[in-house]
Every structure is written in structure tokens, then in C-alpha cells.
Amino acid sequence: MRSPPRFDPLMLPRRLTLALVVALAAPAALPATAPASPRQAVAFEAPRELLDYQERDRTLDEIRDFGVTQIRQLVYWRDFAPRPNAKRKPKGFDAADPASYPANTWSRLDLLIEAAGARGIKVHLNLTGPVPRWATKSREDNVTRPSPKEFRAWARAVGSRYGDKVKTWSIWNEPNQPQFLMPQYRKGQPYSPGLYRQLYQAGVKGIKATASNRGDTFLLGETSPRGNSKVVFPLDFFRRMLCLNGAYRKTKKCGALDADGYAHHAYTTAKGPRFVPRDSRDVTLGVLSRLERALDRAGKAGALPRGLPVYLTEFGIQSRPDRIQGVSFPKQAAYLSIAEHMAYVNPRVRAFSQYLMSDDRPRASALNKYAGFESGLRTHKGKKKPAYKAFRLPLAVENYGRTDVLWGLVRQYRQATAVTVQVDPRGKKGWRKLADVKTTGTGVYSLRATHREGQRYRVVWTSPGGKRYSGASVRGY
Numbered sequence: 001m002r003s004p005p006r007f008d009p010l011m012l013p014r015r016l017t018l019a020l021v022v023a024l025a026a027p028a029a030l031p032a033t034a035p036a037s038p039r040q041a042v043a044f045e046a047p048r049e050l051l052d053y054q055e056r057d058r059t060l061d062e063i064r065d066f067g068v069t070q071i072r073q074l075v076y077w078r079d080f081a082p083r084p085n086a087k088r089k090p091k092g093f094d095a096a097d098p099a100s101y102p103a104n105t106w107s108r109l110d111l112l113i114e115a116a117g118a119r120g121i122k123v124h125l126n127l128t129g130p131v132p133r134w135a136t137k138s139r140e141d142n143v144t145r146p147s148p149k150e151f152r153a154w155a156r157a158v159g160s161r162y163g164d165k166v167k168t169w170s171i172w173n174e175p176n177q178p179q180f181l182m183p184q185y186r187k188g189q190p191y192s193p194g195l196y197r198q199l200y201q202a203g204v205k206g207i208k209a210t211a212s213n214r215g216d217t218f219l220l221g222e223t224s225p226r227g228n229s230k231v232v233f234p235l236d237f238f239r240r241m242l243c244l245n246g247a248y249r250k251t252k253k254c255g256a257l258d259a260d261g262y263a264h265h266a267y268t269t270a271k272g273p274r275f276v277p278r279d280s281r282d283v284t285l286g287v288l289s290r291l292e293r294a295l296d297r298a299g300k301a302g303a304l305p306r307g308l309p310v311y312l313t314e315f316g317i318q319s320r321p322d323r324i325q326g327v328s329f330p331k332q333a334a335y336l337s338i339a340e341h342m343a344y345v346n347p348r349v350r351a352f353s354q355y356l357m358s359d360d361r362p363r364a365s366a367l368n369k370y371a372g373f374e375s376g377l378r379t380h381k382g383k384k385k386p387a388y389k390a391f392r393l394p395l396a397v398e399n400y401g402r403t404d405v406l407w408g409l410v411r412q413y414r415q416a417t418a419v420t421v422q423v424d425p426r427g428k429k430g431w432r433k434l435a436d437v438k439t440t441g442t443g444v445y446s447l448r449a450t451h452r453e454g455q456r457y458r459v460v461w462t463s464p465g466g467k468r469y470s471g472a473s474v475r476g477y
Helices: 056-065 107-118 148-162 192-208 234-241 285-300 329-344 386-392
Strands: 022-024 041-045 070-076 122-128 168-171 217-223 261-264 310-312 349-355 395-400 403-409 418-424 432-438 444-450 456-462 468-470
Touching: 056 107, 070 107, 107 122, 122 148, 122 217, 148 192, 168 192, 192 217, 192 234, 217 234, 234 285, 261 285, 285 310, 285 329, 329 349, 329 386, 329 395, 329 403, 395 456, 403 418, 403 456, 418 444, 432 444
Parallel strands: 022 444, 041 070, 041 349, 070 122, 122 168, 168 217, 217 261, 261 310, 310 349
Antiparallel strands: 395 403, 403 444, 418 432, 418 456, 456 468
């Protein structure tokens, strides 16, 4: 049985001095403590809706209503290049010049960036493969050994077109995954880390070649959380990308990579956000400290700038109908809030992100019908799941023996406000007030309650404009 966690301000950096209001279920209050940095951004990724002419504006309005300040968008090089499946590069084509690309290929991204900016939402672009076939060494497919020289030209074109509107960039999506970069292994040894290092350096140089991109944020990594015989383990990928051995010492002459943060996709499993994978080379949310230690050791070795922050640029909780990784709708809602709590109280984490507004559409194959992502806040048909309310008004509840510890965030109103936490005891119908709680100046609150089996909680908040919001019904895990 776990003991209730102590809220000790000495466990947090001294610079984090804002008080965290912690109330008991009884009127007495716990000692005030310091929250994580309010600079932590929340991002959202909804590629299907945001690139749809009909769905874009409505979806951006929803995202803004969540209190989200940034969106992440993948930019697949193959989708923009002329004749992407040809073995030969088109004659006279200048990959570094935005005007050389077919005009209509830019339209969806143009409109998205313009519409997001009009709503005060920042855009993070990830330049990634698949790539044009003619831009690979073997010309066999769209992911094997992309040309760093051609990629640099492509990155310059994107930087030239959007440099005055986009200030956060990353290079490649999940480069330790074979669907984005090949080969992953060669003669039994990880090969993709070296490829990625060249592509990252080329991409950053291409973007920085335009004057409007000075002072931008560049994120290294974007790695997926777990490895196997086909996917390079994230910490193996990390070390080899930086030319470091198992002891984090240089194996060859490699200069330090220029980066402002490390991006990672810390997905967990159906066991919940605090799941601990057995292989020490994996990095899920429950063992994010593994990545933090690796960053510190790499900084000490001179392979990276010291003290790089972590950006969780893609995250979500899988739900049913995925029978392998998916959990029930109520559990998805509960786990999502716990995950955001874990990210928020970690001062090393600079950003947390939700992946998908709606689940991926089922595939035609009966054996592989739900091979996509069911991490959306809506089903693939558009029906809201409990996770929709949970993301809009997070309430994390975790059980520690006889005590339930609750943490919440009014993301829509990052100022001092008040919420009502309600409880629905098992066997009783309807909700009753547990406590009225004041938040910190960043919208955070916390409290404890006596644990009862099956007891559920929810939070109710009324905006300054008079609109009433209620969160999802959650129980402690």
C-alpha cells in the first residue's frame, strides 16, 4: 500500500515560488507548496481535422476553448515535392525555393497557420519523412537513407515560407521507427541514429539559412518510447546519435548538437501512466527520469547543451475498441488527467501534448482493424468520450491507501479562481459538494479525501463570463 505523498516544497526548485493551495476534504488546509513552472505549455495535434478545409476552424475553436496555446503539425516532405515517387529529381526543380513547388501543395498548411495565428495559437512544425523517392540514396522507397543535402534544401524552403510565423521546429517524427526512417539496424547494430544526426543538422541549417528564423526554438529527438528488434530503443538511439558509448563517453569525434530541447513521445500502456517498462532503454511517462539522466550525462560529456528541457510533443491514452493497448472510456479520462499531472509537476518538462481530437478511422482488414490510434477525445464517428471533458478540465485522482489525492487545473483560465469538487459515493445517486477550492494564480488546486471503494469525483467551474463547465466523472487509481 502506498503512503500518501508529502507535499514538500524543498523537493522542487527554489525558483518555483508560487503557492499551491492544498485543501483537505475537511475544512482544515494542508501547508501551501510550490507548483511546477507556469511556463509549461499545452499543445494539441489533430492532423485530420486541422488540414480539412471544412473542419479546420471549428477544431481550432475547440482547441482554444481547452486553453491550449500551441498546435503541432507534421510536414511530410513527400506530400509537397513534385513527382515524389519518381527515381529522378525533376529537371530545373530548386528544392530550396518555395516558388518551385506546385502552389496548391502549400494551401492547407498556409490556411492552418493563418487561422491558428488569428486565434493566438502558436504552431510547431515537424519536418519529416516519408520523402520523395528521388531524394534517397537507393531510390527504392520513400524512407531509406534520405539525402541530407536535399533535405536541407527542403527545410530552407519551408523556413523561407513560414519563418515569420513559426518559431518552434523539430526534425523528423519518431526517427527510431522504420515507417519514418530506414534502415533502423544494420548488421545487428542501430543504424538510424547516425542517419538522423545528419538529417537533423541539415534541417536546422536549412531553416536557419533564412533571416526570419533567428531566435527560433529547435527540438531534437521526437523519439518513440519503446524499442525491439525492428525499432531502436530510445536511449540506444539517444546515445548513438550523440556518438556516446554505454558509459556516456565519446566514441568518435562528434561535435555538440545545437538544440533548445529534447522532444519525446512518452506513451504508456493499458497499465496506466505510472507503468514501468522492464527494459532500461525504454522511456515511457512513468520513467521519464531515465531520459532526464541521459540528457544530463550527455550535457556533461559535451554532446549537448547542459540542462536541456523535455518537450512531450505527442501523447495520448489509447481507449477501446483497441483491445491490446486500449482501456475503457472512463479509465482513459482518468489516466489522461493523471498523465498531465505527472508532466505538470515535473519542472524539467516544458510542454505536454494531446494527440488526436478524433480516433483514427478503422481499417478495412478485420485482423488489423484498429491498428491506428484510439487516443482521441472523440470516437472516429465524432462522439465525445469522457476524455473530452477530462482534457478540458483535468482532475487527477490517485489512491494512496485510505486517502485519495486529487489534483486539478483550470487550463482555460490560468489565473486565480475557484472550483467546486463534487463526490458521488458508491451506492448513492447524484452528486454532492465535497469542497470549494481556490486555485493558485496559474489555475492549479489540490485536495485530499477519504478513500471509499467505487467513489467518484468531478469538478465544476464557472467562467468569469458565467458559463458552467463540469469535468469527467473519475475515480482513484
